[in-house]
Amino acid sequence: MAEPRDSTETSLPPYDAVSQPYQESIHALTADSPVLYHLSLGISSLSDITTEVELSRVEPKQDGSGRQRHIYDLRYMRSGPGGYVKLPSDSPHYFIERASRRVPGLQDLGLKKSRLPGKACTTVLPVDIRGKTSKYSIPNFVKDSAPVFSINKNRWADAQGALIASMHDTAEHSLVVTAALPRAQFDMLVALWCCKVWESGVANAEKVHEGIDGGEEFS
Secondary structure, three states, rough: OOOOOOOOOEEEEOOEEEEEOOEEEEEEOOOOOOOEEEEEOHHHOOOOOOOEEEEEEEEOOOOOOOEEEEEEEEOOOOOOOOHOOOOOOOOOOOOEEEOOOOOOOOOOOEEEOOOOOOOOEEEEEHHHHHHHHHHHHHEEOOOOOOOOOEEEEEEEEEEOOEEEEEEEEOOOOOOEEOEEEEEHHHHHHHHHHHHHHHHHHHHHOOOOOOOOOEEEEEO
């Protein structure tokens, strides 16, 4: 695949993105393929005490090496300020924040689960990082904003409802991208998928509590 330019007009062909659990690299097709992205932590093994993971895009250089460009901070909010307040419904537990506004096309986005009984659907909405309309001045969803993506079980759709990817929670946590996407949209998709893997790992992990002496206790 030719090296993409940093442009929202550049479409990347569909292919698999595979993340090895307990590792920090995201590869195309297989684990021995070139690295597309790098994470500061292995997201599938995190507990709910971790609140931030960096995502960098690996950009190939002419000499064959790769340069890492930090594009997103993946964030987790377990509760409201101080840890004593339940997180308001207008704030996301998992969201992605742009590392730089100089990279065109990227948005700050969060995962919002459907509250309808029996409907396992998640929408991806724009997030106001500064929380200007939040009661607690914490990141919250932009009011009346339109979804950027939607997730129904393992199927991802774009804003128009067209299927663009599917994720598979096997040992390798694969994301199969089935549509050609602009560079920025692909970056956002991968970052949000990482949040879903993180969310799944936390939901299935042993709960970690802080002991009296400040150490960690597992239940």
